[in-house]
Amino acid sequence: MALSLSLPSRAADFSGGLSLDSTYTSNIFLDASHEWDVVLRPQAELGLDFADTWSVGYTGEANVFAEHPKLFSHFHEVYLFYNPAWGEDGENEFTSEVRLQTLLNTRSFRDINLLHPAWLNKLELQPQKWLRAEFSLDTSYLWFFEDSSSSSIDVWARARLSFQLPSRTSISPLLRYGLRWLTQPLSTTTGEPDRLDQQLVIGLQLGQGLWEGAGLQVQGSFLPDLGTSALLSQKLAQAQFVYLGEEFLYSGWQAALALRQVIGVSWMFEAGCAFERRTYSGWPALDASGASIGEDRTDTRVIPRLSVQYRWRAEKDGATISDFGVDLDAAWMLQGSNSDWYDTDAMFVALSLNLGF
Numbered sequence: 001m002a003l004s005l006s007l008p009s010r011a012a013d014f015s016g017g018l019s020l021d022s023t024y025t026s027n028i029f030l031d032a033s034h035e036w037d038v039v040l041r042p043q044a045e046l047g048l049d050f051a052d053t054w055s056v057g058y059t060g061e062a063n064v065f066a067e068h069p070k071l072f073s074h075f076h077e078v079y080l081f082y083n084p085a086w087g088e089d090g091e092n093e094f095t096s097e098v099r100l101q102t103l104l105n106t107r108s109f110r111d112i113n114l115l116h117p118a119w120l121n122k123l124e125l126q127p128q129k130w131l132r133a134e135f136s137l138d139t140s141y142l143w144f145f146e147d148s149s150s151s152s153i154d155v156w157a158r159a160r161l162s163f164q165l166p167s168r169t170s171i172s173p174l175l176r177y178g179l180r181w182l183t184q185p186l187s188t189t190t191g192e193p194d195r196l197d198q199q200l201v202i203g204l205q206l207g208q209g210l211w212e213g214a215g216l217q218v219q220g221s222f223l224p225d226l227g228t229s230a231l232l233s234q235k236l237a238q239a240q241f242v243y244l245g246e247e248f249l250y251s252g253w254q255a256a257l258a259l260r261q262v263i264g265v266s267w268m269f270e271a272g273c274a275f276e277r278r279t280y281s282g283w284p285a286l287d288a289s290g291a292s293i294g295e296d297r298t299d300t301r302v303i304p305r306l307s308v309q310y311r312w313r314a315e316k317d318g319a320t321i322s323d324f325g326v327d328l329d330a331a332w333m334l335q336g337s338n339s340d341w342y343d344t345d346a347m348f349v350a351l352s353l354n355l356g357f
Contacts, residue, residue: 012050019043019354027346028068030335034344038066055081070108077101091126103244111147112244116140132162142244148184149234150243155179168209174221176201180248186234194230197248199223213262217272218255225251228282236283252277268309276301285339297339305331325354 021041028037041064047057062074079099086092101116118140125133136158144150155178162172178199185193203221210216229249243249258272276299283297306329313323329350337343 012048015047015049015357017043017045017354017356019352021350021352023348023350025346025348027344028065028071030333030342030344030346032341032344035067037068037071040064040066053082053084055079055083057081070106073103073105073109075101075103087126093122093124095122095124096120111144111150113145114244115143115145130164132164134158134160134162149182149186150231151183153181153183154247170205170207172205172207174201174203174205176203178247180231182230185230194228194233197230198226199248200226215260217258217260220253220255222253223251225279225281229280232280232282249283250278250280252279265313266311268307268311270307272305274301274303274305276303283339285337286341288340293338295338297337297342299335299337299339299342302334303331305329323354323356325352325356327352327354 019042021039021043023039023041024036025039026036027034028039029035041061043059043061045057045059047055049055056079058076058078060074060076063072065071077099079097082094082096084094097118097120099116099118099120101118102114103116104113118138120136120138122134122136127133136156138154138156138158140154142150142152142154156176157178158174158176160172160174162170164170178197178201180197182193182195182197185195201221201223203219205217205219207218208216231243232249235243254274254276256272256274258270260268260270262268278299278301280297280299284292285295285297287293308328310326311323312325327350329348329352331348332345333348334345335342
C-alpha cells in the first residue's frame with residue numbers, strides 16, 4: 001500500500017516492507033563441531049521519501065536460533081539519504097547517506113554489542129553509453145560497549161569502471177582499499193600495540209549475454225597480504241575470540257562463475273560456484289591435538305549454489321503499490337584447511353518471504 005502525506009509545499013511518499021528469512025545450516029559455526037541450526041530472521045523497514053532526493057527511514061531485524069538460543073541478536077538502523085540525479089535520462093547520480101546502527105546480543109556474546117554510526121558516499125557517472133564509472137568513500141565508527149579494544153574507525157574507498165561492448169559483453173575492473181584504526185588496542189609488555197589494519201582488493205568482473213533473458217557472469221579478485229591483522233594479534237590470546245565479519249583478517253584470492261536465466265517478469269534462476277583461497281597471517285594452524293604445525297591457517301573453499309526467485313507486483317495508475325517475493329537458495333560449502341578445527345563443510349538452505357508496500 002502507498003500513502004501520500006502532505007508536508008509544507010512538498011509531497012512525501014511512505015513505503016515499507018516486511019520479510020521473513022529462514023535458514024537451515026548443518027554447521028552453524030563453520031568448524032569441526034558440525035552443530036546444525038535453523039535461524040529465523042524477521043525484518044521490517046519503513047521509509048519516507050520527499051523532495052525527490054531526500055529519504056529517511058528505519059530498518060530492524062532479529063535473529064532467532066532454534067538450537068543455540070544464546071546466539072539471539074537484534075539489529076536496528078535509522079538513516080538519512082540524499083540522492084540527486086542529473087543528465088538527459090538521470091544517468092548520473094550522487095548518493096550520500098548518514099546511518100546509525102546498533103547490534104545487541106545476549107549476555108553470552110555481549111562483547112559484540114555495538115553502536116555503529118557511518119557516512120556513506122557514492123558517485124555514479126555515465127559519460128558514454130558504453131562506459132559507467134562508480135566511486136565510493138565510506139567512513140564508520142564501530143563502538144563496542146563491552147570490549148573497547150575492538151572499537152575502530154573504518155574507511156573504505158572503492159572505484160569501478162564498467163565497459164559495455166557491442167557483443168553484449170561487459171567488463172568491470174574494480175579496486176577497493178580499506179583502512180581500520182583501532183582506537184583503544186590492548187596494551188602490551190613489548191611496546192606500543194598495533195593499531196592499523198589494511199586490506200586491498202583488486203578485482204575484475206566479466207558479463208556475457210547469451211540467449212534471451214540469460215547471462216553468464218565471471219568474477220575474480222586478489223587480496224594481497226598486507227601483514228598480520230592488528231585485531232588478530234591481540235585477540236587470539238584471549239579465551240574467547242569473537243569478531244564481526246572477516247574484513248582485514250585474511251589475504252588470498254576469490255573467483256566465481258554464475259549462469260542466470262530470467263523468465264518473464266516474475267521468475268529468475270541462477271546456478272553458480274565460488275572458489276576461495278584464504279590465508280590468515282598470524283593465525284597459527286593447529287593439528288588434531290591442538291598443537292601448532294608451524295604454519296599460518298590457510299583455508300580453501302568451494303561453494304556450489306542454486307537460487308530461485310519469484311516476484312509478483314500489483315500496480316495502479318502505472319505505479320507499484322505492493323509487491324511480493326519468494327527466494328529459495330541452496331549452497332554447499334566444502335572447506336579444506338591446514339588447521340584441523342576448520343577442515344569442514346556445511347550445507348545451507350534458505351527461504352525468504354518479502355512483502356513491500
